[in-house]
Amino acid sequence: MGFIISYSSFRYYFAVIAGNTVSFILRKILKSSASAMPGKVAMTIYPDILKLVNERCHNKILITGTNGKTTTNNLLNFIFRREFPSVLSNLRGANMPQGLVSAFLHDRKKEYDWGIFEVDEGSFQKVTENIKPDYVLVTNFFRDQLDRYGEIEKAFQDILKALEPLNTTLILNADDPLVSNFRKLNKKNIYYGVTSNQYSTNQQGIVESRFCPACSSYLEYDYYNYGQLGGYQCPDCGFKNPPYDYSITGIDYQDHQYHFRFLEKDHNSQDITFPYEGIYNAYNCCAAITVALEIGLPMDRVACSIEEFEYHLGRMENFQFPDKIVKIALVKNPIGLTETISSISLDERSKSMLFVLNDNPADGRDVSWIWDAEVEKTVNIKNINQIFCSGRRAEDIALRLKYAGVPDELVEVDDDMDHAIGKVLKEKVEIIYLLPTYTAVFQARELVLANLTGTSKKMSHFREYLKNFKISR
Amino acid sequence: MELKIYHMYPDLLNLYGDLGNVTCLRQRCQWRGIHVEVVGFSMNHEAPLNEGDLFFIGGGSDRGQNIVYSHLLNYRKLMGDLIEDGAPVLAICGGYQLLGEKYIDAEGNDVPGLGIFDYHTRSEEGRLIGNIIIKNSLGLSPETLVGFENHGGRTYHDHKPLGEVVVGYGNNGKDNQEGMVYQNCIGTYLHGPLLPKNPHLADHLILKALERKYGLKELPSLHDEGEYSAHNKVLKLYSP
Ligand SMILES: [Zn+2]
Numbered sequence: 082m083g084f085i086i087s088y089s090s091f092r093y094y095f096a097v098i099a100g101n102t103v104s105f106i107l108r109k110i111l112k113s114s115a116s117a118m119p120g121k122v123a124m125t126i127y128p129d130i131l132k133l134v135n136e137r138c139h140n141k142i143l144i145t146g147t148n149g150k151t152t153t154n155n156l157l158n159f160i161f162r163r164e165f166p167s168v169l170s171n172l173r174g175a176n177m178p179q180g181l182v183s184a185f186l187h188d189r190k191k192e193y194d195w196g197i198f199e200v201d202e203g204s205f206q207k208v209t210e211n212i213k214p215d216y217v218l219v220t221n222f223f224r225d226q227l228d229r230y231g232e233i234e235k236a237f238q239d240i241l242k243a244l245e246p247l248n249t250t251l252i253l254n255a256d257d258p259l260v261s262n263f264r265k266l267n268k269k270n271i272y273y274g275v276t277s278n279q280y281s282t283n284q285q286g287i288v289e290s291r292f293c294p295a296c297s298s299y300l301e302y303d304y305y306n307y308g309q310l311g312g313y314q315c316p317d318c319g320f321k322n323p324p325y326d327y328s329i330t331g332i333d334y335q336d337h338q339y340h341f342r343f344l345e346k347d348h349n350s351q352d353i354t355f356p357y358e359g360i361y362n363a364y365n366c367c368a369a370i371t372v373a374l375e376i377g378l379p380m381d382r383v384a385c386s387i388e389e390f391e392y393h394l395g396r397m398e399n400f401q402f403p404d405k406i407v408k409i410a411l412v413k414n415p416i417g418l419t420e421t422i423s424s425i426s427l428d429e430r431s432k433s434m435l436f437v438l439n440d441n442p443a444d445g446r447d448v449s450w451i452w453d454a455e456v457e458k459t460v461n462i463k464n465i466n467q468i469f470c471s472g473r474r475a476e477d478i479a480l481r482l483k484y485a486g487v488p489d490e491l492v493e494v495d496d497d498m499d500h501a502i503g504k505v506l507k508e509k510v511e512i513i514y515l516l517p518t519y520t521a522v523f524q525a526r527e528l529v530l531a532n533l534t535g536t537s538k539k540m541s542h543f544r545e546y547l548k549n550f551k552i553s554r
Numbered sequence: 555m556e557l558k559i560y561h562m563y564p565d566l567l568n569l570y571g572d573l574g575n576v577t578c579l580r581q582r583c584q585w586r587g588i589h590v591e592v593v594g595f596s597m598n599h600e601a602p603l604n605e606g607d608l609f610f611i612g613g614g615s616d617r618g619q620n621i622v623y624s625h626l627l628n629y630r631k632l633m634g635d636l637i638e639d640g641a642p643v644l645a646i647c648g649g650y651q652l653l654g655e656k657y658i659d660a661e662g663n664d665v666p667g668l669g670i671f672d673y674h675t676r677s678e679e680g681r682l683i684g685n686i687i688i689k690n691s692l693g694l695s696p697e698t699l700v701g702f703e704n705h706g707g708r709t710y711h712d713h714k715p716l717g718e719v720v721v722g723y724g725n726n727g728k729d730n731q732e733g734m735v736y737q738n739c740i741g742t743y744l745h746g747p748l749l750p751k752n753p754h755l756a757d758h759l760i761l762k763a764l765e766r767k768y769g770l771k772e773l774p775s776l777h778d779e780g781e782y783s784a785h786n787k788v789l790k791l792y793s794p
Contacts, residue, residue, distance in 0.1 A: 234615070291565055292617075299598070446684065447702045449571030452747050473791065476784035480750055483780050484577050494783070 096127035100186040117175040120182030131178055131211035134185050138169055138196030141212055142372060143205075145240060146220030146260070148417050149365045150176065150199035153220060156369035157197050160386040164378055165194035176201040178208055202236040206243040216375070217244065218252040218368055222259040223308055223416045224453070233259065237294075241266065252372055254364065255322045256310040262294035264323060272323045273371040275363050277304045277312060278332040295320040307360045308416045327371040329363050334427050339363060343370055343384070351384045358424035361417070400529055407506070407529055409515045411522050412436075413444075415453035421516060422454075426461040430511040434465065437472040437498055437517035437525060444518040448474045456485040466510050470494045471501035472521055502528045555770075556589040557763055560606035562649070563614070563622050564594045570704060572612035572646055574747030578756050579608065586774050588764070597625050603632050608763040609641065613648025623652060626668060634670045642738040642762040646748065650734070650741035651675045651707055660706075671736065673711030681706045685792040686722030686744060688732045691715060694754045700788040701744030701751070709734075709743075716742050721792055738762040751788065753781040 100123030123130055135141070142157065144150050151174040161168050171184040176199045184198075200208045202222075219240070222233045237259060244251070244266055254260045255272035264270055281304040293300050293315035300320075303312035314321035325346070332341045339355045341363060355366055366387055373383045400407040412418045425434070440448050459468075459482060468491050470479040475496040482492050495501040502525060505513055517525045561576045576592060583590045593601050614622065626633070637643055645653050654673040657665040667674075686703045691714060699717055708726035715725070716733025724732030724743065733742035738759070742748065749756040757773050764770040 234617075297617075447570065447704065447745070449574065449702055449745050449747055452571030452574030452577070452750075453568075474784075474787065476780070476787045477751075480780050480784045481574075484574070484581050484750060489780075496787075 092127045093130070093133070096123040096130060097186060097189065099123060099126055100183070104183070104186060117177060117179045117183055119186050120175070120179035120184075123182050123186060124179055129211075130182050130185070131208070134169070134181065134196065135212045137191065138193045138212075140194065140376075141196040141214045142198070142216045142218065143208065143212065143214040144197070144199045144218045144220065144368075145202055145205050146218075146254075147202065147223040148414065149220040149361060149368070150174075152362065152365040153218065153368045154197060154199040156365060156387065156390060157372060159390050160369060160373045160378065160383055161195055161197065163382070163386055167193045168195045168197060169193040170197045171199060174199065177204045178211075181208065181212070202240065205240050209243045209247060213247065214249050216250050216252055216372060217247070218372060219254060219260045219263060220364070220368060221254055221257045221308070221310060223414055224450075237262070244268070250375070252368065252375065253323075254310070254368070255325055256306060256312070256364075258294055258300060258309065258313050258320070261323055262320075265295075270323070271326045271371060271375055273327045273367045274322065274325050274329075275306055275310075275332070275360070275367060276325075276328055276330040278306070278330070280332060280334075280360055281306050281311065293318060293320050307364065307420055310364070327367065327374065329367045332360070332363055334358075337428060337430075341366075343367070343380075345374065345380070349380065351380050353384050354388055356388075356390070358427065359420055360424070361420045398526070400533055402506075402533060405508075405510060406512045407515065407533075408512065409517065409522065409526055409529065411519065412516045413519055415450050418451065418454035418456070418516070419458065422456065422458045422462070425514055426458060426463065428512065429463055431464045431466060432462075432512045432514060433467045433469070433505055433508040433510050434462075434514045434516065435469040435471060435501055435505040436475075436478045437501070437515070437521040438470070438474045438478040439472045439518050439520045440474050441520045443520050448477050451478060451481045456481050460486050465491065466508055467505070468492050469501045469505050471496055471498045472518065475501075498524065499528060502532070506532050555587075555764065555768060556591070557583055557607045557760070557767070558605055559590060559592045560595050560601070560603070560609045561592055562609060562611040562626075563596045563618070564612075565596050566618035566622050567612040567614035567648060569613050569615075569647070570702070570745040571747045572610075572745060575612075575644065575646070575749040575756075576610055578747070578749040578753075579610070579760060582753065582756055582776065583760060585776055588760075597621065603629055603636065606636070606641065607767055608759060609636070609643040611643070611645040611649030611652065613646060613651075619648050619652065620665075623666070623668070626652070630668050630670065633668065637670060637737055637739045640737050640762070640766050642759045642766075643740065644748075644759060645739070645741045646745065647703075647705055647743055650743065651709065653739075653741055654709065654711075657707060671711070671713065671734070671741075673709055673713065673734065675707040675709045677706050678708050682708075682723035682727055682743075684722055685788060686724070686732070687720040687789065687792060688717035688722070688724065688744075689720060690717040690755070691735065692755075692758060694758055696754065696782075696785075698785070698789060699744065699748070699752050699755060700785055700792075701742075701746035701748050703743045704745060705743050709741075716740055721794060738766075751781060751784045753778045 100119040103122045104119035158170050171180050250269045252271045255274040296318040298317040300313045305311040328344045329341045343351045398409045410421050440446050475494050479494045580590045652667050653670045654667045655669045656674050658676040660677045683704045686701050688699050689697045690699050713734045715731035719730045719732050761773050
């Protein structure tokens, strides 16, 4: 017995050492930010390491769905880390089992108040075999660029099966019929959503499923907020949005910020300002506030955290240059790209843009998803000076813009990202939007930081730059 | 001049950016001053098929394809007559499979197709996914067509193929052939979407439609630098 325990703990320590060694090599020598690899190595040596993570976290939240996982996770962490001394989380978006383990290796403690993890839809079953969540938050189901036939339905069924045996509370997006369909599990359900507002439309854009999840009839919509998220009902079986426990209402966009009112079921309300664009971010905020209030945090402190939230790591990150702002927003699927373009069209400032379209395996080798996005909305963007197209498939995004009706003279193609970023940063405009696909995000961010520190050494990001890149330069 | 483009079941068959083919056809007509109406033909929006000048059929989820099959079966004869009469049709992936006799699924069950053509498709182990380059059999210049394929079904037939595979899998990954051509009906596995990066094929379809309707023999050319630089980028990245 003693031998077994010591053998097992030997394997554990060996796994930790091996994982951390890999992490060190990746970061310092190969200069790679691939954050799942250390976890992968540790799991090979000590397969039960996720169970250990489960034991060490007193409370656990899993976040799954297609879009908004990383942002919601970052929001929740921003709120929770002000309230609890130790929170473990995979904030960098490595959301498969090995990514969770990497996060643990990076921030190893005997115990944590909370474990908050975003989990890839495809890994949900594997993760819940080891991690037993107190709360599961499901954001939405959209098609990713690497869609396979029936992928969304399969993701739903897999998650349904994994949720069935769990003793957990579900936090569900009431406005997505595919998500609210988890109601049929009869768990404790908490619903959140965004009411009809001035940015809602009657027009169906990209909608992932027009069928009623309960009976397969055509769903009818009163309004759409974002993809198939909106006010829906089934004419045949009556399936419709469940009543909200928490909701966002009265959204208004002014001075480059979103203003809205957050409503609790008992009609307590709070006005909140959120400094990032997009209806999708209203949903992310709504999800994060819902979880925070549900665990008993006070509304005023949660609201304060939301207003002070600062985003990192390229999911809508802001960089303040002396003469302009640079924003980086990851684009990875049709709905996300459509919504990003819509939100840029609300910005009146003079601007230039850079798309970076790569077709590496992590981006999705098939770039055709850009044709499923409503790139036509680019023509609504005001005060635009130039649109640069870069990445391995720069010509594809330029062609998409051409067929979307964007005038040729606005578009410049340069498939060398270093050059293209150098050019766009020299634009004499108030704001620059960089829209890279997954494998370009980290590199784009690094190049922007390098330019920033080259411009002014007083910038606040300089210290972070040094911390991250001292050895690699 | 005026063309009616029928986009078949846009609400059910809409995978992998195939919508871009319709966008491309519409724009290339409009840039030439040809008036275009795009008709979304579907279960709750039926329209007289014989008024269509050009037809596009994409692929969809299994559920979507089953619904389409049972609905389109009512129009089987009309569709067959239109093809026989030389109406240009572009059918991609699921749409291509649907025009054949049957699809044999992973369990060995026969899923019927419209049977306008006598080919069949069989589900076999592993999906055929990746960039694809073929040499077209239509005599179009340039010779290459580029796209992205993603299919589990293998299609077998003795019809004239759309082209010979240079890189990728094509109909079945075995006989080196891609797609099918009969009159002006083209079946193919090429997404990407197909037409924007292959403007010569887009214009071939438009010209066939105008020829059938107005007897036109030639199309005014367009500035296709953007189209061909995207086409050539695929050749540069993925040619052997
Ligand atoms: Zn129903």
